[in-house]
Amino acid sequence: MSLTERSSQVPGVVHTSGNALDIDVVIITYNNRRCIEACIQSVLTSDGVVPTITVVDNGSTDGTVEVIKASYPIVRVLESDVNSGYAAAINRGWKATANNTGYVVIANADLVFDSRCIRGLIEQLDNSPDVGAVGGQQRFPNGSWQRSYGN
Helix, strand or coil: CCHHHHHCCCCCCCECCCCCEEEEEEEEECCCHHHHHHHHHHHHCCCCEEEEEEEEECCCCCCHHHHHHHHCCCCEEECCCCCCCHHHHHHHHHHHCCCCCCCEEEEECCCCCCCCHHHHHHHHHHCCCCCCCCCCCCECCCCCECCCCCC
8 A cells, every 4th residue: 555545544534736735743952052943954855745733842041942933934833841751751742743654753863864765764663554653763963873773
């Protein structure tokens, strides 16, 4: 089953013209002013997807929220006075999404997506009906693979 066929079975999914797919992206941040713009820009320039971005800020004091609001007015920012922790921030962001796309991407603010990554993850989900979650291979800035397991 194709990406569009599978997602069309999710109630309320909204498709854009062509093969681009609407998705929700939740970015968790805490004092990530130095890297949040690169993360957001990489999501916005991802191939084959039209993202709705929600940033959950865990009480940043370094100007992270101000940078987002000034540079990316289309990004929804959920602010907090305290750092409630990563899991609580994910839950808050997930609940705040329109949740009508069928796909929610969770990301740390220091992550920069390869332009093909998000669409590739969605295609992997579509080609594996028994799989409910996927994760991409992380790489260091120099391109070498970052192990996400073991020593």
